Amino acid sequence: MSEIIKIEFDPREMQVIWSALIEYGGGSSYVMGRISSHSTETISPIYEMVKECRTLNVNSLALAEDQWRVIYDSINATIYALGPFELEICTGCGLIDILQTNLTIATHVWGAYGGARWSDYYKAERA
Numbered sequence: 728m729s730e731i732i733k734i735e736f737d738p739r740e741m742q743v744i745w746s747a748l749i750e751y752g753g754g755s756s757y758v759m760g761r762i763s764s765h766s767t768e769t770i771s772p773i774y775e776m777v778k779e780c781r782t783l784n785v786n787s788l789a790l791a792e793d794q795w796r797v798i799y800d801s802i803n804a805t806i807y808a809l810g811p812f813e814l815e816i817c818t819g820c821g822l823i824d825i826l827q828t829n830l831t832i833a834t835h836v837w838g839a840y841g842g843a844r845w846s847d848y849y850k851a852e853r854a
Contacts, residue, residue: 733789734835736828739820741777741786743828746818747801748774753817755808762804765797773797795836802829823849 751759751770760766773794780788802825815821826845833839
């Protein structure tokens, strides 16, 4: 089994993760699966872990690298499956919030960090 990596998120980042995972059960499920190549069977156990964290009001997740990859891919798939018109409506988060969540994951799991937060350079526009 691979190493477990724990990441602390702010509440908006947890909302992004939750929104991405629930899209697999929504009207975008077919497109989500095609873009991310992850099946509902792969998503379900991760979805249950995130659901438990939400129930307990916990803003951290401890997952293996392959599980983080599923979340990272799911967040990216959400951007393209929903597109610019539905993204904020369905997730409650703007593109900058979504990009920042994946940057947080990429920084902790794979060591990728551009030296600044997306929100340092771009303002999240809310309708």
